[in-house]
Amino acid sequence: MTVLRTQYDVLLLDLDGTLYAGAHAIPGTQAALGQGTQALYYVTNNASRSPSAVSAHLTELGFDSEDDRVVTSSQTAVRLLAERLEPGAAVLVVGTDALADEVTRVGLLPVREFADSPVAVVQGHSTETNWSILAEACLAIRAGALWVAANLDTTLPSERGLVLGNGSMVAALRAATRQEPLVAGKPAAPLMEDALARSGCSRPLVVGDRLDTDIEGAHAVSIDSLLVLTGVSTPGDVLRAPIEQRPTYIAATLDSLNQPAVESLVGADSKWSVSVNGSALVVDGPVVGDEMSLLRAVAPVAWANPSFQTLEASDAGVADLFASWLV
Template identity: 45%
Template sequence: MLGSSPTPLCRAYDLAMLDLDGVVYLSGRAVDGAPAAIASARDAGMRLAFVTNNASRTPEAVAENLVHLGVPAWPEDVVTSAQAAARILAARLPPESRVLALGGEGLAKALLEEGLVPVRSAEDDAVAAVVTGYGPEVRWGDLMRAAVRIRDGLWWVASNTDLTLPTSFGPAPGHGVLVRMLAEFTGVTPEVAGKPARPLLDEAIRRVGGRRPLMVGDRLDTDIEGARQAGVASLLVLTGVTGLAELVAADTPHRPTYVASGLTGLLRAHPEPTLTADGADCGGWRAVVAEGRLSVGGSGTPDDWWRAAATAAWAALDRTGTPVDVGGLADGPDTLAP
């Protein structure tokens, strides 16, 4: 069951942790309405943290890109999985410990900020740990040597386990592919910093502040599951990879607290859907599941359409163990005939 908020989320929560790709921007361009919604949430007093599993870029580079897209941001607003990984390492290693850093510039900078010494060569026998992240310049020879050392007992922290990475030519293999390869060879499971593991969100709260944090993302398997791991509320926005078929099939660990068509969901109250004998009602929409098929009728806002549809579908999934057929609904209220 979705949560409800009688007041806009930007007033009910004091910190929004915003995923980037699919939430703030998509294919190198700002998501429609995102800059204005972010500005309005900030004007309402909400703190903003831009959180990313990408460990290769520095906070300065991320903030510069956001400004270019029309989203005011400063480096201190950006929290990366590289920073979360460096925090994990610094909590257990003495200051100035040498750490083998297999990744991009963001990883090395994060280690330096935590008082650790990044080392590029896997031949350095004095390293106390290895940390990995996405980095197109990482050499295969260094990976081979690091793999052997991990197998032999060197502590390993991974920035994230994302299997894909968005590029201008489509989804490409992400750092998670490397993690799987190293784990299979070494028999070792790394300590993970990025979503859905909780260190990244913990780091965002620590850096930016806030007693009532809200995670905002477009992915059920990283953003929403990560929020549950961290024990915080979540808002799923439908501007990225999650569509109707994925939403209605979500099991409990991947269900958001709130759902909205976009970041304007931060600026609005969220009514609680009402369960019915065969579905759910919300804001003028009635979602019904009959013979395993979901249908939605009525009128109202797109966000209430999504709330009714998700609530009805999850109730049926919990009852039958089978996701509903969304058939002619395609991918949301915008596809409905007038």
């Protein structure tokens, strides 16, 4: 049987929640990625660090990385600005110095105050973002400045759990300005388009942990995707996924890349019979194999019947799994 990764020439890999959580690699990810010959490109919505800093962190954690194989939402955000502004235009930066450096790289002038007459605002994740800089951005946007957000991730995985992401800060400015930003990162297409262009691939696979960014981003550019349940999205999220967030493959870990593709492909499985009874999805069959194969079998039926309310099973083990999925 064909190994999953061998069907593709490039893996477009998410970082937070897929390869690592905070400062620590997710166990087994380095070994899983090291078993193939596909080019590895790292595509991240996190705009807080430079590509070289991201690459250095990946190398420190044991991943094969180079600066030019890191594609960040900050790079895409400033590309969108450069395409729309005159050289030397002032851009108010809500984010880290690394984001400001990207603004400089494309020939624009990073500023931090409304008094400097910015014609645009660029916003990316920073743990230092506070009321003062949001107030400066609010004044600029309300005065007509172009607003570009690196991403709309409401949360960010960390060693302690989910914490505020850039999207939560974007929401504050949206509420204060009643404006919508131009979005660079996943699930919007621009970041994925930059990754595709950079890699020069012909058969790419997106790999990530979030339905609403990684998987939807893959749909935005019409390419296959693998969801790994090591970060944000859960089995319950999968069953409720709208059409633009449905992955090609689902797996517990990245090691699925080195297993037969059919074992991760979403679809019916002969181990179980899945039917619909009113508002319930009913599974006939015992717990055979693993939780992921059951999820891959149930998902298409759930997607075809999005108004389902409950999951039912005669087998106690399956029923217990269902209870954990829908909490």
